[in-house]
Structures are given as structure tokens and as C-alpha cells.
Amino acid sequence: MLTFEEKLKIIESFPDLTRKDVSMKRVNFHYEDSLYDKKIVVYHLHPTGNGFVYVGNLPQYKADNKGFVNIRDFSEKELHSIVADSIDYLSLEPEPPYDKTWTNRDNEKLDLVYEEPFWNLYTGKNLEETFGTFSDAEDYLLEQGFKEPK
Structure with a gap:
């Protein structure tokens, strides 16, 4: 399992994300250029290594009912991939009406x-x-x- 510092380093390697320190030493990262109301990519990253990444309804992830995936046990590659997927998801134009x-x-x-x-x-x-x-x-x-x- 990656440490809190290792996770921070990976997440901070994405220049489009803005760090927001929140309560109990947790950290959120926002994607301010999101095409949606949702701007949080990383939610409540905690010094224990626990935290969540927003993936909405991307089919390759098993998200909770709010669209978040727990990243506690993610490898470096998995964390980098899910954060990139989250940013891509928030960058895509919505499907046209069908x-x-x-x-x-x-x-x-x-x-x-x-x-x-x-x-x-x-x-x-x-x-x-x-x-x-x-x-x-x-x-x-x-x-x-x-x-x-x-």
C-alpha cells in the first residue's frame, strides 16, 4: 500500500488539479475546468492512506452510489490511472440527446x-x-x- 506522501506525490503530478486542505488533515483535489457541477477528483485523502476518487459511472470501476472508488490499497499505476480517468470523465462533453x-x-x-x-x-x-x-x-x-x- 502506498503511503499518504506517495499518494500525494502521484496526485500532485497532475497540474490540472487544485489541492484543498480540509478537516482532520484530509486533502481534496479539485478539477476546476470540469464541464459539470462536480469538481472533486480526490476526496478526503487521509494520512492513513485512505481516500476516494470520483469516477462517476465509468464502467471499468466499481463505484459507490455517489460515484467514488476507495483508493486505500491502490498501486502507483492504479492510482495514476484512476485519477487520469476521473479528469478525462469530467472533461468530456455530455452525450448528445438520444x-x-x-x-x-x-x-x-x-x-x-x-x-x-x-x-x-x-x-x-x-x-x-x-x-x-x-x-x-x-x-x-x-x-x-x-x-x-x-
Whole structure:
């Protein structure tokens, strides 16, 4: 496990982050150029080595319900990678609105709607399925015999 000082050194190597000292010797790091209201990348990094990094709904991480991952036992490579991914996530333009109706051979219709952060599939007003990515939703629809709208 990396020490607090080692974690600080890695995190401080990102020039886009601003350090904010908080209570009980904990440290937050903000990404001021975030395209979203969320600006905290590193939350409550503590001298014990415990702390959290915001990853939102990135599928490669198991985040808590607020979008944070505990970095207590992360290696140097893992910590560097997750901080870079967090900054990238907060730098990306949001997905454009998507609301299209897919149809199968029997003329059954399903509406695929992007409602951040999920891709939701509706039959009329009833939610049928939820997906984390467009690719997962598209794969499901194609497997079920639906055609992409033009």
C-alpha cells in the first residue's frame, strides 16, 4: 500500500488539479475546468492512506452510489490511472440527446433514450431495461431482432 506522501506525490503530478486542505488533515483535489457541477477528483485523502476518487459511472470501476472508488490499497499505476480517468470523465462533453424508436419484424417498438448516466429502453412509458453504455443497449436490441432507426 502506498503511503499518504506517495499518494500525494502521484496526485500532485497532475497540474490540472487544485489541492484543498480540509478537516482532520484530509486533502481534496479539485478539477476546476470540469464541464459539470462536480469538481472533486480526490476526496478526503487521509494520512492513513485512505481516500476516494470520483469516477462517476465509468464502467471499468466499481463505484459507490455517489460515484467514488476507495483508493486505500491502490498501486502507483492504479492510482495514476484512476485519477487520469476521473479528469478525462469530467472533461468530456455530455452525450448528445438520444431518443429513438427501434422496430422489429412484428412492428413492435422500443424506445431507446439516453437519460444521464443510463441508456433506458421503454415500451411506451414502461421502463423495460437499463444499460450503462449505448453499445450494451444496441447489442441487446440487435440480439432481440430490432433494427436501428435511420
